[in-house]
Amino acid sequence: MAKKVGIPRGLFYYQYYPLWKTFFEELGAEIVVSDFTNKQILDSGVKSCVDEACLPVKLFYGHVLNLKDKVDYLFIPRFTSISKGEYICPKFGGLPDMIRHSLKELPEIIDTEVNLRKSKKNAFKAAVDVGNYFSSDRHVIKSAYQKALNSYREFRSNVRKGVLPGDILSKRRGVLNKSSDETVNIAIIGHVYNLYDNYMNMDMIYKLRSMGVNITTIEMLDGKVIDEKNQMLPKKMFWNFGRKAVGGAFHIMEREDIDGIIYLMSFGCGVDSFVCDLIERKVRNTKDIPFTVLTIDEHSGEAGMNTRLEAFIDMIRWRNRNEADVPAYG
Amino acid sequence: MGETGYYLGIDVGSVSTNLVIIDEEDKVLEKLYIRTSGQPINALRNGMKTLTNRLNTNNIHIKGVGTTGSGRQLASVILGADIVKNEITTHAVAAQKMVPGVKTILEIGGQDSKIIVLRNGVIYDFAMNTVCAAGTGSFLDRQASRLEIPIEEFGGYALRSTSPVRIAGRCAVFAESDMIHKQQTGHSTEDIINGLCEALVRNYLNNLAKSKEILEPIVFQGGVAANVGIVAAFERALGKKIVIPKYHDVMGAFGAALIAKEEMTRKNTKSNFYGFGTTENEYKAKSVECQDCSNMCEVIEISANSEVIARWGDRCGKWSELDGSSEQVG
Numbered sequence A: 001m002a003k004k005v006g007i008p009r010g011l012f013y014y015q016y017y018p019l020w021k022t023f024f025e026e027l028g029a030e031i032v033v034s035d036f037t038n039k040q041i042l043d044s045g046v047k048s049c050v051d052e053a054c055l056p057v058k059l060f061y062g063h064v065l066n067l068k069d070k071v072d073y074l075f076i077p078r079f080t081s082i083s084k085g086e087y088i089c090p091k092f093g094g095l096p097d098m099i100r101h102s103l104k105e106l107p108e109i110i111d112t113e114v115n116l117r118k119s120k121k122n123a124f125k126a127a128v129d130v131g132n133y134f135s136s137d138r139h140v141i142k143s144a145y146q147k148a149l150n151s152y153r154e155f156r157s158n159v160r161k162g163v164l165p166g167d168i169l170s171k172r173r174g175v176l177n178k179s180s181d182e183t184v185n186i187a188i189i190g191h192v193y194n195l196y197d198n199y200m201n202m203d204m205i206y207k208l209r210s211m212g213v214n215i216t217t218i219e220m221l222d223g224k225v226i227d228e229k230n231q232m233l234p235k236k237m238f239w240n241f242g243r244k245a246v247g248g249a250f251h252i253m254e255r256e257d258i259d260g261i262i263y264l265m266s267f268g269c270g271v272d273s274f275v276c277d278l279i280e281r282k283v284r285n286t287k288d289i290p291f292t293v294l295t296i297d298e299h300s301g302e303a304g305m306n307t308r309l310e311a312f313i314d315m316i317r318w319r320n321r322n323e324a325d326v327p328a329y330g
Numbered sequence B: 001m002g003e004t005g006y007y008l009g010i011d012v013g014s015v016s017t018n019l020v021i022i023d024e025e026d027k028v029l030e031k032l033y034i035r036t037s038g039q040p041i042n043a044l045r046n047g048m049k050t051l052t053n054r055l056n057t058n059n060i061h062i063k064g065v066g067t068t069g070s071g072r073q074l075a076s077v078i079l080g081a082d083i084v085k086n087e088i089t090t091h092a093v094a095a096q097k098m099v100p101g102v103k104t105i106l107e108i109g110g111q112d113s114k115i116i117v118l119r120n121g122v123i124y125d126f127a128m129n130t131v132c133a134a135g136t137g138s139f140l141d142r143q144a145s146r147l148e149i150p151i152e153e154f155g156g157y158a159l160r161s162t163s164p165v166r167i168a169g170r171c172a173v174f175a176e177s178d179m180i181h182k183q184q185t186g187h188s189t190e191d192i193i194n195g196l197c198e199a200l201v202r203n204y205l206n207n208l209a210k211s212k213e214i215l216e217p218i219v220f221q222g223g224v225a226a227n228v229g230i231v232a233a234f235e236r237a238l239g240k241k242i243v244i245p246k247y248h249d250v251m252g253a254f255g256a257a258l259i260a261k262e263e264m265t266r267k268n269t270k271s272n273f274y275g276f277g278t279t280e281n282e283y284k285a286k287s288v289e290c291q292d293c294s295n296m297c298e299v300i301e302i303s304a305n306s307e308v309i310a311r312w313g314d315r316c317g318k319w320s321e322l323d324g325s326s327e328q329v330g
Helices: A013-026 A039-048 A055-067 A090-102 A122-131 A138-160 A165-169 A204-210 A223-230 A240-252 A270-286 A303-323 B040-054 B072-079 B087-098 B137-146 B151-159 B172-184 B189-207 B228-238 B248-267 B276-280
Strands: A004-007 A030-033 A073-075 A078-081 A108-110 A113-115 A184-189 A213-217 A260-266 A291-296 B006-012 B016-023 B028-035 B062-068 B104-108 B113-119 B122-128 B218-221 B283-289 B298-304 B307-312
Touching (some): A004 A013, A004 A055, A013 A030, A013 A165, A039 A055, A078 A090, A090 A108, A113 A122, A122 A138, A184 A204, A184 A240, A184 A303, A204 A213, A223 A240, A240 A270, A260 A270, A260 A303, A291 A303, A303 B087, B006 B040, B006 B072, B006 B087, B016 B040, B016 B248, B028 B040, B028 B248, B040 B072, B040 B276, B062 B072, B062 B087, B062 B248, B072 B276, B072 B298, B072 B307, B087 B113, B087 B218, B137 B151, B151 B189, B151 B228, B189 B228, B218 B228, B218 B248
Parallel strands (some): A004 A073, A073 A108, A078 A113, A184 A213, A184 A260, A260 A291, B006 B062, B104 B218
Antiparallel strands (some): B006 B016, B016 B028, B104 B113, B113 B122, B283 B298, B298 B307
């Protein structure tokens, strides 16, 4: 019988799932993904995780608990770095240890280190280590890895063509409401696990679409554009997310087709705290484009989120209409 | 036309529920400020009853109703609103009516504080407090009742302060313990209250007004604008004059009425308003945790004379889409 590999639907699931899925399936493993985030997952995560962690990490705990009795392995790789010369949040590096030491009766954890800080080639090394759980044949692993990379490239290429990763990975998407006033184009900047987890962000994407908002995210942008815009910074940004967010935002603020920028922030996120500020200052000093920050945490009352979204879109429509010299508000 | 029409604006906020009736010339016919006391339906009922007693409502033809505030959906289903608007837009519309050419709006309500920046008569930028409600009206309320000072006199104490006392303003819990420490060491109540006013203003300016250009005319509205201590602290901190509009405590409701008037004039349709007597109905709100899936949404059901008139809170839409035949919640 095929071994079951559990993939918690949290954190880098939203970035790498197509890669992982093909890789494990090519190796003959069966994949089990935890349920879409729900109240039970959130509650159990918050209860079992240390208080200081951010909500995305707490949620990840909930997803692990949701899976643990259904699988033979839990796939929780130790991400130290995902790109040359760059770091990611240290909680990713400590994640397998945090999980192992605070949750009981877990299946075996595949916690292979992924560290591409020195070289991209280490990705293959990590793949071999993971592959060894299922095959001793290096050729089989290599071929699975190649196919996985192809799946990942296909996913990335769809996203770059304008498909939101959330539309590929999740069931609830909502459609752009074309009947409500004129379409507004908004760019949202934030971590993938905040943007595409509909429960976590209180259906933000769905709500915006029903207000007639077309959404662009930094995942849709070309990597070259992002790198080029990073040259505007006085020194190198060594955080992977920071580089993408900053480069993406600097590019977006110069685009004529974007009406406004929303920064979706996790309460208590260290990287967000300075990346957001850096972007906000630059945007406000250079360009007259509406910018707002939304902070999410454990709230389940949606009034705050709704008011901010509605007001932001109202403001943009009001401004756009005013530029077209039609006096009206609301 | 011919018959004089009136427009009703309602702002159901966390601390107060406000009602404003305006005429075709945007003149305020009647305004009410009622404590919500955690029971928005009761507050609405009291409000409508008071209006009926004060005015000869038989002769008042309501041509449009607008609701705003965090309870705007609730007010909308109970009264039959024509427009439901977020409080940023309504506050901005009202401030512009009262103080034409206003460039900055400071608004502090019960749970929310906002800054709205207007340029050329259009909302240009805004910010609301993030996850924490420190420094809003309900915190001042709590401190006033702890010190057994009526909230109306609270600001007057601050003005009688003779020596500055520094209170921590970043967090309501820290502010309270700081106040208690100062009181135990013998500082006068006047000085402590003044210190609190300064702390709130400092926090507001550092947090909300960060990276916003505060230009005159500056309008200060919301319930807290009645607090002369806060007003004085704002003027000291900004070194600028602050205008308190005549209807500062009901600006949201006033703005909702103005938008309702504009919208109804434009559409030229009949109002959805159920009439002043509608609150005589027996309203019930019940909250049930839906058990049909693991989201376990907290569904709210509002019924009038035991007939269900609205439901919300579900993510899937099975409860909120009222088709008459749907089963009862719970």
